[in-house]
Amino acid sequence: MNYSPAPILIARDLTLSFGALCALESVSLEIHPGEVLAIVGESGSGKTTLLNALYGALAPDAGEVRFGENGELDRCVQALPRQQLRHLHRSAWGYVHQNPRDALRMEITAGGNIVERLMAAGERHYGTLREKALFWLQKVEIDPKRIDDLPGTFSGGMQQRLQIARTLISHPYLLFMDEPTSGLDVSVQAGFLDLLRNLVSEQRMAVILVTHDLAVARLLAGRVAVMQRGRIIETGVTDQVLDDPQHPYTQLLVSSVLPA
Amino acid sequence: MTIYYNFAYLDEGTKKKIRRTLLKAVAIPGHQIPFASREMPLPYGWGTGGIQVTAAVIGPEDILKVIDQGSDDTTNAVSIRSFFRSATGVRTTTLTREATLIQTRHRIPETPLHAGQILVYQVPMPEPLFKLEPRVSETIALHAMADYSLMYLKLYDQITRYGRIAIGYEYPVIVHDRYLTSPSPIPAYDVPKMHMSPALQLFGAGREKRLYAIPPYTRVIPLDFTDYPFDPVNTRQPCALCGAVESYKDEIVIDDAGNRQFICSDTDFCGQRR
Numbered sequence: 001m002n003y004s005p006a007p008i009l010i011a012r013d014l015t016l017s018f019g020a021l022c023a024l025e026s027v028s029l030e031i032h033p034g035e036v037l038a039i040v041g042e043s044g045s046g047k048t049t050l051l052n053a054l055y056g057a058l059a060p061d062a063g064e065v066r067f068g069e070n071g072e073l074d075r076c077v078q079a080l081p082r083q084q085l086r087h088l089h090r091s092a093w094g095y096v097h098q099n100p101r102d103a104l105r106m107e108i109t110a111g112g113n114i115v116e117r118l119m120a121a122g123e124r125h126y127g128t129l130r131e132k133a134l135f136w137l138q139k140v141e142i143d144p145k146r147i148d149d150l151p152g153t154f155s156g157g158m159q160q161r162l163q164i165a166r167t168l169i170s171h172p173y174l175l176f177m178d179e180p181t182s183g184l185d186v187s188v189q190a191g192f193l194d195l196l197r198n199l200v201s202e203q204r205m206a207v208i209l210v211t212h213d214l215a216v217a218r219l220l221a222g223r224v225a226v227m228q229r230g231r232i233i234e235t236g237v238t239d240q241v242l243d244d245p246q247h248p249y250t251q252l253l254v255s256s257v258l259p260a
Numbered sequence: 261m262t263i264y265y266n267f268a269y270l271d272e273g274t275k276k277k278i279r280r281t282l283l284k285a286v287a288i289p290g291h292q293i294p295f296a297s298r299e300m301p302l303p304y305g306w307g308t309g310g311i312q313v314t315a316a317v318i319g320p321e322d323i324l325k326v327i328d329q330g331s332d333d334t335t336n337a338v339s340i341r342s343f344f345r346s347a348t349g350v351r352t353t354t355l356t357r358e359a360t361l362i363q364t365r366h367r368i369p370e371t372p373l374h375a376g377q378i379l380v381y382q383v384p385m386p387e388p389l390f391k392l393e394p395r396v397s398e399t400i401a402l403h404a405m406a407d408y409s410l411m412y413l414k415l416y417d418q419i420t421r422y423g424r425i426a427i428g429y430e431y432p433v434i435v436h437d438r439y440l441t442s443p444s445p446i447p448a449y450d451v452p453k454m455h456m457s458p459a460l461q462l463f464g465a466g467r468e469k470r471l472y473a474i475p476p477y478t479r480v481i482p483l484d485f486t487d488y489p490f491d492p493v494n495t496r497q498p499c500a501l502c503g504a505v506e507s508y509k510d511e512i513v514i515d516d517a518g519n520r521q522f523i524c525s526d527t528d529f530c531g532q533r534r
Contacts, residue, residue, distance in 0.1 A: 082401070082405075086405060086407070108413055108417055109421075112413050112416045112420065115416065119409040120407060124412075124484075125487050126419055126485040126487050127487050129416060
């Protein structure tokens, strides 16, 4: 596949240890505009640590993450002042947590949760905020009548969709997702993945998706990076990696998936 | 045996330190400055912060007025007034226009303040974000980044639940176009009096160990939405004693049958009109 535009994010030689445990060892990768990259691997392989280092939530011991929108990777996540990093996190980037309760404000209504980013960006018209909240509720297939309900009254799948709406309302160009489907049961997962795929292609976002579920990677991702013990051991186009794995560990990972 | 205290109870070193903190607070309007709050001879919540500020700025020539919920004659006001009378020997008054220094709990006098006066607020909770964000480290970061979307989220939720911004007291304000500041638990009705006030406004929170200030002629803007503007409530009933309509009223139960009267909460203002 040919991602012609220049990358929007590059990580070079990220290394990070937690004491004696080496969580990331010289990890490098690139993300191009509009592509979905899945990071797969078993539990403890460093997927979420890598995601958080890319996002700027964890500082690596060595290496850097550079990014930029217009083909110039002129900014470095690690060197960014905290205020700018926060602004980035609340507008041009988004992060979707595995557990929606980590992201949602449970004491604030669904509508309020959805429009928080708009208020942070300076929207001061209540009527406009309501309209946007209703629009995004419909977009993530939640009944607009639930706009004034608290997230705690929502099912797990609805909470996850609420988190998506709350994140995508600022039209981020880069989305970080940490196991967004793991907390959902299988029937809900299918619908959620379908919604996610549509939104990602419609919004022209790039996505870095951490998952241990190869089926999710196959459905959503154009490219896959396979991690083992803090290293990326194989990377390539999803179908190629999953159908014809080269590295013995990837072969093991692919062969250990239960047939549906 | 007679016990002699220093002028205004606190020792000179402590007063000097508080004044230095107040200077910093005046220099950064609306920004909370930590200070080493002292033990005072009354419990937290009764005005230990306000008393320390008053003690630090009061001089022998000052004329002191102390009000509690607008009243000069409630326990808190009477005891703080007599405390300073005995600890400084300054003249005290109930007349707003005559006072040079006014310590207040939960009201701004109805009589407009003039240049040269100092208004000292007793503040139970200086941090306006405290009920929205429990981590102090995080609220400090939010102030540093001027990120007040959490407070707007609260306003959004209020309109959603009650159809209007239903904050009756401690209405959040932006001071000098920068810091989100708690005006202390004064009624929302009093907030416009803070805006461009000719008087210096000092805030002391004893338990929370924070001071902040609004210098004279400073912009104090209540938070709101363009389609739900700031609209404080007050009863339209006139005062049962003086007939004032525009003043802020207390609703007082006057007998066992539950009959009520609205009376000016500012006793000096009400008394002057009768």
